[in-house]
Amino acid sequence: MAWPKWMIFAVGAILGGYMAFDGTRALVRGDYLTPREGRYAGQLGPWAAGIRRAGLEPRSKPVKTGFVVYGLCWLTLAAAYAAGQAWSWWPLVILSVLSLWYLPLGTGLALLELVLLFWTRARA
Numbered sequence: 001m002a003w004p005k006w007m008i009f010a011v012g013a014i015l016g017g018y019m020a021f022d023g024t025r026a027l028v029r030g031d032y033l034t035p036r037e038g039r040y041a042g043q044l045g046p047w048a049a050g051i052r053r054a055g056l057e058p059r060s061k062p063v064k065t066g067f068v069v070y071g072l073c074w075l076t077l078a079a080a081y082a083a084g085q086a087w088s089w090w091p092l093v094i095l096s097v098l099s100l101w102y103l104p105l106g107t108g109l110a111l112l113e114l115v116l117l118f119w120t121r122a123r124a
Contacts, residue, residue: 006082008081009082011112011113012078013074015113016075018071019068019102023065023069024068027065032059032064046104077091093114093117096110096111097110
């Protein structure tokens with residue numbers, strides 16, 4: 001597999017794996033991973049403000065479940081792309097755009113994924 005395909009898979013697996021892990025952890029243990037000490041101890045990232053503006057509580061069971069489902073979608077689509085499934089390109093683009101809200105790290109990874117997806121499409 002060419003390195004761009006590996007990179008697209010890796011970025012998708014990192015995003016999806018973390019979301020699925022953090023959502024599952026939040027469902028099981030009651031909360032997401034947050035800093036333990038310092039200025040931001042116990043606080044969620046900037047993404048939580050967007051969730052609140054949408055009328056949802058970030059620590060609610062539906063949002064935690066949404067994180068798990070969203071992460072599993074990422075993992076499934078990244079694996080499909082790595083396996084050469086051409087249909088997975090557009091869903092990955094859509095998922096990347098929809099992940100731009102996940103500040104700060106998710107936004108950077110989603111942008112990287114978009115660049116890689118469009119770059120590989122332009123080269124093909």
